[in-house]
Amino acid sequence: MASWKNYELVSGKPGLAKSIVLPTCGCYYDSCYMCSYKRDCPPKTPQNIVSIFESELEDGIDKYKIFTSGSFFDSRELSREQQLEIISIASDSGAGELTVESRPELIDEAFIKSCRDLLEGNMSLEVAIGLESANNDILKYHINKGFTFEKYVEKADFLRKNDVLVKAYLLLKPPLLTEYESILDVVESAHKVEETADTISINPVSVHRNSLVEQLWMRKRYRPPYLWSLVECLNQTRDLGPYVMSHPVAVGKERGIHNCGSCEHELMERIEEYNMGSRGLIDSECECKGEWEEELKRIF
């Protein structure tokens, strides 16, 4: 099981977040074009999954983020009892916030109220939803997401009315979109979720093994986004109400978001400052910026 820590804003202040990947049986849907998380999951969720979570708790953590390679609220991954036990243990951990992830159709309104009551005001609950795009055509034809923007809005509204924080993930560069279209989609989507999300996390695609995106990538029909594109998205969303941030993975790698290999480190430092609330314009130069600008002109 993997876990890692990073600094980010927690309730508007810099805090230490610990991410914990719980080895459940993974996402029941398993059909998004860029994803193959399910391939790395065990066939069955281990019976001692609650104690696995408990063993990861430690002092000095402001926020726990639980990833299951699927949906925390899917009772095929974690039974209702296990979900409640984990929430109850987190509630006594001393941290101020807990994030879990879920597809919207698995958010049961009565159960969410039980979870919130269990936290007894000890900690805030945040539900992260992989919306990816607020454009239904992109959701259907470029991602195969299996739900609509309206479904997200329905559940996000419910969560916020019930004092649960909402984090919306937006995907940078789904397959078969140009670099320019993908920036446009993230920026438009971020504006569309402004009223329904407390946090917007921009997630650039990385090429997962055995995904449809990998098939395109191997045939040279897909390139992960330029880091310049993420910078552009952050610059164009810095005035929005929600906390906008990004923790890209595989930065600088062939399968991940990358520029030329020499400017990623500096740009990531600027992105980290942005993540910590600076909201300053990220402005930098490198020889490869011209290559990116040419890429933006491509229409196919």
Ligand code: SF4
């Ligand atoms: S992206 Fe999320 S919803 Fe889609 S298959 Fe992967 S884990 Fe499931």
